[in-house]
Amino acid sequence: MNALLGMGLLGWIVALAVGFVIGGLFFLSMKLQVEYVVEHRGPIWLLPAVMYARLALVAAVLVLVALLVPAPQLPAAMVAGVAGAFVARVLVGRMVRRREPPEGEGADAD
Secondary structure (H helix, E strand, O other), rough: HHHOOOHHHHHHHHHHHHHHHHHHHHHHHHHHHHHHHHHHHOOOOOHHHHHHHHHHHHHHHHHHHHOEEEHHHHHHHHHHHHHHHHHHHHHHHHHOOOOOOOOOOOOOOO
């Protein structure tokens, strides 16, 4: 049990899953915001609102973790949550399409 930092296997799995979900929401909203800026859709006030909503989400998650997770398990829960968020970031990064270079600017240009 000491090897798992006192959290147990189920606790690590739950923390990874929660970190993955929260990280997925965070990075998907960031991806959507970037697409919104590139394509110039909708009202301009929505951009800072989404940014502040993401900050509020992270703040709410940190406050809930600080209040609900017992102190001895807190470091392990945070490490597992960050690992889950990192996995979500990698998957969202792979979802993003790479934009095609304009004609005449690629490696195939004569």
